[in-house]
Amino acid sequence: MKRVLFVLLLTLSACATHPPAQEMSDARTAIKTAQALPGDQMMADKHLQSAEKALEDAASAIKLEQYERARSKALEAKRHAQHAARLKQSQINN
Numbered sequence: 001m002k003r004v005l006f007v008l009l010l011t012l013s014a015c016a017t018h019p020p021a022q023e024m025s026d027a028r029t030a031i032k033t034a035q036a037l038p039g040d041q042m043m044a045d046k047h048l049q050s051a052e053k054a055l056e057d058a059a060s061a062i063k064l065e066q067y068e069r070a071r072s073k074a075l076e077a078k079r080h081a082q083h084a085a086r087l088k089q090s091q092i093n094n
Contacts, residue, residue, distance in 0.1 A: 019062050023074035027055050030081035037088040044087040051080035 031051050034044070058073035 020071035027077035034085040039088040039091045044084040047084035
C-alpha cells in the first residue's frame with residue numbers, strides 16, 4: 001500500500017514540475033484569434049484585457065516556478081479570450 005501511495009505521489013508531483021507550455025500556447029492563440037476578429041464590443045474588449053492580464057500572471061508564475069498557478073492562469077486566459085471571440089462573433093452574426 002505504501003509503495004502504491006509513493007508511486008501515485010511521485011506521478012502527481014511529476015505533473016506539476018513542468019511549465020505549462022501547451023496551455024500558454026493555447027492561451028496566446030486564443031487571444032490572437034479573438035483580437036483578429038472584426039468588431040468593437042466593450043464586453044469583448046474587457047474579456048480580452050482579462051485574458052491578457054491572466055496570461056501575464058501565468059508568465060510571472062512560471063518565472064517563480066509556480067507551475068500549477070501558471071497552468072490555472074493560462075487556462076483562465078484562454079477562457080476569457082474564447083468568450084471575447086464568441087461575443088465578437090455574435091456581433092458579426094447579428
